[in-house]
Amino acid sequence: MQNATALRIEDLHLSYKDLVGERFSKPKTLSFFEKQMHSPEKELLSGANLTLNSGETLCIGGPSGTGKTALLRVIAGLNRPLSGKFYYFGEYIPPERHTALEIAKRQVGLVFQNGALISNLRIKDNIALPLHYHKRGTPKEIEDKVNMAMDLMRVRTHANMFPHQLSVGMQKRVAIARSWAMDPKLLLMDEPTAGLDNYNRRNLLPLIDNMRILFRTSIIIITHDLLMAKELGCNICFLYKGQITEPRTFDYWLNSDTEIAKVLFRDLHRNA
């Protein structure tokens, strides 16, 4: 069924040159007409496919430097890939419209690895900024929503602080709260548990699970914390040798004979 897929990527080619990112100073038609050189040895991803059903959580793992964050930035529209077809919620986005603003209109949220909070706004204003910008309800409703988001991520006591006064882990929680407040249909998270202590990690995982169950949010998580996939009960796929592997469960990978599983699950075997 067409509507059931939250995201489908076909034949994605991504080179190192594409990692420059979107230049907001340039008219977006220009980058569409720019010629790009194609050299297969300089590709991060060549011919990758990915399908995510709506309401599903997917963990993406893999060794460092295989382009996990780049893949997430491509999905969020910040980088334009060399080629590839993108379907968001069954809707094909042509390459000339593959920009961050266009994709954000389709309720796709991204949590950055470092939080990327606006440094001259207080925590509560940071969370309220996109809500005010998109006029999501009256000021009272927005305030309620912001308070709820801050309660969920337990940053309410720091509502009047500036981002630089908080630790990295707290900044990340604020960033997650900011994304959550926008009611995303597809949420992309870059290393959500890195930098969090065990207590907050334990609290974050049920929250992610609740979002999936209550709001039917599709979630893509980039992580090195593979046990998280086991606790969330979701599939894992790996970026390996320019390809995205089939999504499989944690237990499948643990017992499989593939090369990538042997590299990444060696220590976990010993622990298990």
Added chain:
Amino acid sequence: MQEVRNWQKLTIFGKAFHRFGLFLMKRTVGQQVALFFRAYASLFNRSRSFKADTKNIIAQAFFTGVEIFPILFIVATLFGAVVIMEVLTMMGKMGFDDVMGSLMVVVVIRELGPILTAFLIAGRSGSSLTTYIGSMVINSEVDALATMGVSPIRYLVMPGLIGGTISTFVMTILFSAIAIGCGFLATQAFSFLIGDFIHAKLTWSYLSSEILDAMSLTDFVLIIVKPLVFGSIITTNACYQALNIPHDIRQVPKATSRSVIKSFLYIVIADVFMSIFYFLDYMNELSKIL
């Protein structure tokens, strides 16, 4: 397989037009003009809200204008005093008593008032705008804004552009007024302190009536147009240089200096183009006399 793009189906004139458009768009100036129009167009998009926009614009205008005022006041006063004294002493030697007002209008109101104000604003507010937006680009805050659906052009460039233009306009008018008014007072103070060395009969009524007589309609129009053009140039250039920074912290100071220097260049070029109006005016009068 090579996909047939839409522009390849165009006629030969269509292709030429397309190539011309791409040629313009690939130039820095073309991209800056496009950024200018996109910033103004973003005023009318779906997320417009009069209250928030006014607040942002006033904050930016305050930042650009009010905080530069002390420096501007001193520069304008001393500059006005220098011009009045130079003109007076020159006139004594040359015997051109009747061109006092015209010289003041040409030097202060037409040329150096707007340009000096624009240089001050480019050096202070343009560079700080570049650093501010450039740091946001480096910290991927601009990317975060875009993924939240908040257009960086609307959220960052538009208030800077409109606020900067408004405050450049106000500051230019103030500069000219201060240069003449306070410059006159400063001249009087100097001649009181040193003794009446210029032995001039310089009074306020004489100076002001001379200046008002010398002002033409073109002057009044260009007093309004010049600061608006200069303010747009400064802020558009500053925002363009900032948004063009790749993810490299060393590029921020480079972009800042580029923002200031290129603003100077563009301002002078624009000034030359606007001086053509005076030239046309002069030619018209010349043909009338002949």
